[in-house]
Amino acid sequence: MNTLVIYDITDDNIRAKVAEECLSHGLIRIQKSAFLGVINNQVRKSLIRRLAKILGDHRGNIQIFIICDKDMRFRKIISSEDYTPEGDIIFL
């Protein structure tokens, strides 16, 4: 299933850990704080558990959406040519 993860997290380290977890679960970065990819239910559930553990008591919000193939066809991207979503990656 197409899975979209978006987040707004204050702490740089927590944000980086969330990004790392999305990557290691097979999602790719589409924006600074948004990851998308095709993963199965089991992987998505594992990702959700991990993200909840990482956020813990830190201030922030993570939202996970499933988007069916039919809806994905309506996705619109408005972007500058020089845009890369990797702007603020923090290596731990």
Place this chain on the structure above:
Amino acid sequence: MNTLVIYDITDDNIRAKVAEECLSHGLIRIQKSAFLGVINNQVRKSLIRRLAKILGDHRGNIQIFIICDKDMRFRKIISSEDYTPEGDIIFL
């Protein structure tokens, strides 16, 4: 249709204008740079046109997704209790 708008924009003013446009088209803020709401095709198309015009040649990326009601039921929110998405609203 459930419409989700997510963006990553460098310029504070452009970011604020995008937020304002999402609000004026009937979406609500769910994260600092994410808006969600139920709007019809005509309103969504108008919003997409306006967002493209606002971003213009500025650096950034805006993505618009449609999410059907069936998929919306799988939405997961992981959040701290003190989270508010209004953290950095800039009033123009």
